[in-house]
Amino acid sequence: MNEPYxxxxxxLEAMKPHGMSPELRQRIxxxxxxxVSPRPRGLRPHRRLWGAALTIGLVAACLSAVVFLWLRDxxxxxxxxxxxxxxxxxxxxxxxxALPTLWTYRSALTRSPQAVEALLDRHARIxxxxxPEETQIHAFTRLEVRFQDLKGGx
Amino acid sequence: xxxxxxxxIVLVLSAFLWGTFAAAQEQDxxxxxxxxxxxxxxxxxxxxxxxxxxxxxxxxxWDKAPLDAAALKLINASRNSLLYLHRAxxxxxxxxxxxxxxxxxxxxPHLGKARDLARLAAxxxxxxxxxxxxxxxxxxxxxxxxxxxxxxxxxxxxxxLVRCLIEGITVDLVAPYVPxxxxxxxxxxxxxxxxxxxxxxxxxxxxxxxYMAGWVIRKxxxxxxxxxxxxxxxxKEMLAMSEISDPIENVETVEEAAKMMENVLPVYDELAKMxxxxxxxxxxxxxxxKRRSKAANPVAGTLLPAIDLVLAxxxxxxxxxxxxxxxxxxxxxxxxxxxxxxxxxxxxPFEYRALDSGFELKSKLLFEDKPVTLTIGQKAKK
Numbered sequence: 001m002n003e004p005y006x007x008x009x010x011x012l013e014a015m016k017p018h019g020m021s022p023e024l025r026q027r028i029x030x031x032x033x034x035x036v037s038p039r040p041r042g043l044r045p046h047r048r049l050w051g052a053a054l055t056i057g058l059v060a061a062c063l064s065a066v067v068f069l070w071l072r073d074x075x076x077x078x079x080x081x082x083x084x085x086x087x088x089x090x091x092x093x094x095x096x097x098a099l100p101t102l103w104t105y106r107s108a109l110t111r112s113p114q115a116v117e118a119l120l121d122r123h124a125r126i127x128x129x130x131x132p133e134e135t136q137i138h139a140f141t142r143l144e145v146r147f148q149d150l151k152g153g154x
Numbered sequence: 155x156x157x158x159x160x161x162x163i164v165l166v167l168s169a170f171l172w173g174t175f176a177a178a179q180e181q182d183x184x185x186x187x188x189x190x191x192x193x194x195x196x197x198x199x200x201x202x203x204x205x206x207x208x209x210x211x212x213x214x215x216w217d218k219a220p221l222d223a224a225a226l227k228l229i230n231a232s233r234n235s236l237l238y239l240h241r242a243x244x245x246x247x248x249x250x251x252x253x254x255x256x257x258x259x260x261x262x263p264h265l266g267k268a269r270d271l272a273r274l275a276a277x278x279x280x281x282x283x284x285x286x287x288x289x290x291x292x293x294x295x296x297x298x299x300x301x302x303x304x305x306x307x308x309x310x311x312x313x314x315l316v317r318c319l320i321e322g323i324t325v326d327l328v329a330p331y332v333p334x335x336x337x338x339x340x341x342x343x344x345x346x347x348x349x350x351x352x353x354x355x356x357x358x359x360x361x362x363x364x365y366m367a368g369w370v371i372r373k374x375x376x377x378x379x380x381x382x383x384x385x386x387x388x389x390k391e392m393l394a395m396s397e398i399s400d401p402i403e404n405v406e407t408v409e410e411a412a413k414m415m416e417n418v419l420p421v422y423d424e425l426a427k428m429x430x431x432x433x434x435x436x437x438x439x440x441x442x443x444k445r446r447s448k449a450a451n452p453v454a455g456t457l458l459p460a461i462d463l464v465l466a467x468x469x470x471x472x473x474x475x476x477x478x479x480x481x482x483x484x485x486x487x488x489x490x491x492x493x494x495x496x497x498x499x500x501x502x503p504f505e506y507r508a509l510d511s512g513f514e515l516k517s518k519l520l521f522e523d524k525p526v527t528l529t530i531g532q533k534a535k536k
Contacts, residue, residue, distance in 0.1 A: 099261060109464070113464075
């Protein structure tokens with residue numbers, strides 16, 4: 001049994017794609033042609049782009065090298081930018097006699113050089129380790145002990 | 155296809171170039187760190203023995219204390235520190251990593267420790283000399299001298315003072331043993347002249363101007379910007395350690411305070427010039443300069459360094475070191491050799507006085523109203 005005739009189907013069947021316009025045909029032809037026969041050098045934008053990128057890259061590398069060498073050779077003091085907003089890690093603003101600051105020493109110097117020497121003694125003891133005689137610092141202590149054991153066993 | 159290939163080539167090339175550059179940079183950074191004597195010194199400091207009261211006294215009197223069991227115990231405990239001291243002394247470059255932007259709050263934790271390390275080395279050297287191990291003692295003395303120069307490389311007056319103190323330890327160490335050392339004067343002079351250069355006082359004053367006075371001005375303005383009026387507290391606290399006169403205490407505005415500080419800056423330049431003067435001229439001009447500066451600007455009296463005190467110490471050290479070098483020549487070639495050596499603080503040579511088993515040299519320089527002298531030989535040993 002045949003299905004009943006559907007007018008919509010008939011309309012769809014009648015639809016056909018348009019043919020390519022002559023302009024589109026020409027554009028595709030031009031494009032295909034350019035793939036086969038290369039353009040003169042000066043007219044290729046991609047190559048120019050690569051050339052520029054490579055040059056910029058090399059110049060940047062050379063500049064970095066020059067800056068690095070300059071920084072490496074520069075001895076003496078590294079001067080930071082002038083202090084503006086104090087950072088959480090910036091030094092204290094208020095002199096503390098217990099700390100070996102320039103100000104503490106300078107103040108002692110106004111009294112006498114001997115006062116500076118006394119401060120140097122005091123500050124030299126800051127942060128000394130707990131028990132030096134008991135602490136033997138060797139990276140391979142355990143290994144050495146085992147090696148001795150091994151030698152003894154041979 | 156060709157484009158992709160080209161892109162890959164450029165990418166690989168760039169990566170290679172960057173990789174090579176980064177590797178070179180890393181290697182240089184490692185070499186830089188490894189060539190910095192301060193890294194070795196800090197290891198020496200970390201390994202220094204913690205001293206009890208008796209040992210503190212012993213270290214303070216390292217040149218007089220008997221080399222008994224207690225001294226030997228301390229010498230033994232400082233073995234590892236001295237190992238690192240000697241490693242550091244072989245390096246010409248030393249950077250303590252100070253940040254001068256910390257201004258007057260700049261921390262100088264290495265100075266006190268450097269002096270203690272020098273004293274430990276001197277105690278060790280004394281022990282070596284007493285056993286006749288001359289070369290070991292001389293090596294210690296050389297290492298102490300280099301430590302002094304390295305400690306004094308930073309541009310602060312205190313660093314200069316500590317350099318003099320540490321180098322002075324070498325003078326006290328070597329002087330008693332000069333007749334027995336039989337050191338060749340030319341060799342000693344060459345070692346002395348080969349030491350890392352010492353900074354002069356005028357060089358240091360220029361930096362003090364920038365990082366002391368300049369820092370205070372910046373800090374006051376920054377404090378006021380952060381919280382109106384908070385500069386006042388800072389101003390008073392910063393000057394609290396010195397005598398504060400009324401004009402300083404009664405400053406009304408941050409601008410006024412900053413202006414006072416700015417007026418001090420040219421005085422630093424004058425001070426640097428004054429520090430470069432020959433001794434006699436300095437001595438004649440300094441008291442008037444000090445009085446005039448203080449009267450013109452009360453902050454100058456508070457902030458300016460006491461360069462007369464530092465200069466007095468530096469000159470004394472200079473004279474003692476010159477006498478030690480002269481004494482080494484005299485020990486080898488006899489007292490007549492002194493005719494060829496000029497006292498840096500007099501018109502002629504050092505004065506010579508024979509002792510039982512040594513001699514004494516005297517300079518024309520006065521320190522605390524007494525002539526600076528150096529006793530050479532066993533008589534000086536305690």
